[in-house]
Amino acid sequence: DGSLSGGEALEAIDYAGEFDGNLIVIINDNDMSIAENHGGMYKNLKALRDGNGKADTNLFTAMGLDYVFVKDGNDIESLIAAFSKVKDSKRPVAVHIVTEKGKGLSFAEENKEDWHWHMPFDVETGKAKYNYDGEDYGDLTAKMLLRKNEEGRKRMRSDLRYSHSRRLLER
Template sequence: MTAGILSSIHTPADVHALSAQQLRDLCFEIRTTLLDYGRKHGGHIGSNLGVVELTVALHRVFNSPHDRFIFDVSHQSYVHKMLTGRAEAYLDESRFGEVTGFTNPLESEHDSFVLGHTGTSISLACGLAKTRDMQRAATGESAIGNVVAIIGDGSLSSAIAFEGLNNAAEQGGNLIIIVNDNEMSIAEDFGGMYGQLAKLRASDGTAELNLFKAFGLDYRYVEQGNDVDTLVEVLNEVKGIDHPIVVHIHTTKGLGFDDGEESNNGSDGCNQTNPQPHAGKCEANHWQDPEASLGKPLDARKYYGEMAMASLERRFSNEPGLVVISPATPGSNGITRDFRERAGAHYVDTGITEEHAAAFAAGIAKAGGRPVLATSAT
């Protein structure tokens, strides 16, 4: 493929030099590149497709690495990598192996951390901002400018994310927390918080109940989270802010997959044993390698997971207290969408809440129920 603008981007300064129209064209090229890369190589393509405009706007407005971006989990950092000297690793098939799927300071000065676990970005950002502010107090300057955490709505259910929000409000000082709300974790979000996020989306950010404001944080809502012009405008307004702010943006996970918007409701029949890269919020978008799975045997974890679920399912009718619990990684443990639908109250996806899931299981066991906790661990 030809990649006119993208292949000319070697540093964020090249993004600063583009015209507004070129910025839009760059987003288009990046989306095409991600789709092509995903088909050939696989990866967290759905998550990255949703943040194309956000990442381009971040690099347009801020000045990395002086300004620091911390991508939560960092599975959505491909666009950031493309804009920080690593575009060829996505454009040139022979170089696909040159970058990892997550941020890594050994790869680039634009990556602050090796990440993988959800929910940590706000705490990491608080730490960077704390030291920046102490350095400024002592010497009047710091090598760190704006600190920006980018966290998904799914990752927001991690306990540590709330610990970070709690710290951020108290700490004060410049800290920008971008909540990338695409209404999906890997599977659907779970929990009472998500009803409140939906109300914020529906009211253009004006709903009275606002969990971010409840923490004492400033708040802004951006409905057009996939519009680069809007994002550039908003980020320019919050750049250099002197206190912590949550910028809640509404985006579409998987934006650009062939099917257009038709499967955005998350119930698009995406079949985990035969995943198709649908548009919008299909779980398959989040798969490491959607196409490689087609027609091939399941990997061992999914295979044994499916066997375990089949044997548990046979017991549901005789064991009313049997509960399968999954903290947000159903597919990788062989918990298919069909199983979830059939299981009803016997299945709970607690969201990205491993600690809660373990304690929840303990409570169920104490009360005489039989919990089965299916979680991912190294």
């Protein structure tokens, strides 16, 4: 799903197709990214979902992987059957598993975006186990980027003292 749209994931799948031996690539497809899905990857996954694993184009087979489709990835028996089928494969295989985000937790099913990722929580209530009011990685990253931006501006202003730097800006 959304994670596959990154370059590193696509490079890994591309190289996996050249691998000689047992390699199982798990595609957890919950039809969701943090933001609205769009683009070629989304369209191909949707076509595969809608066609029960069959579509005119299959990105994974095009990249040299065998392909197995699991329509109900929240069903343990379906998962056991799929992995039993591929566990001794002599070739790389993509196991495309369609899952429902938050399956079984009403509060997560009803508000998938907020529950895309969550701190540890009580499964009965959905309440966070810990009250954390400090800075998180998002806050710290934003502060660092703003600081680096300001440092860059100061450096640029000091560089403008030199005539060769001014000439660059005039071009």
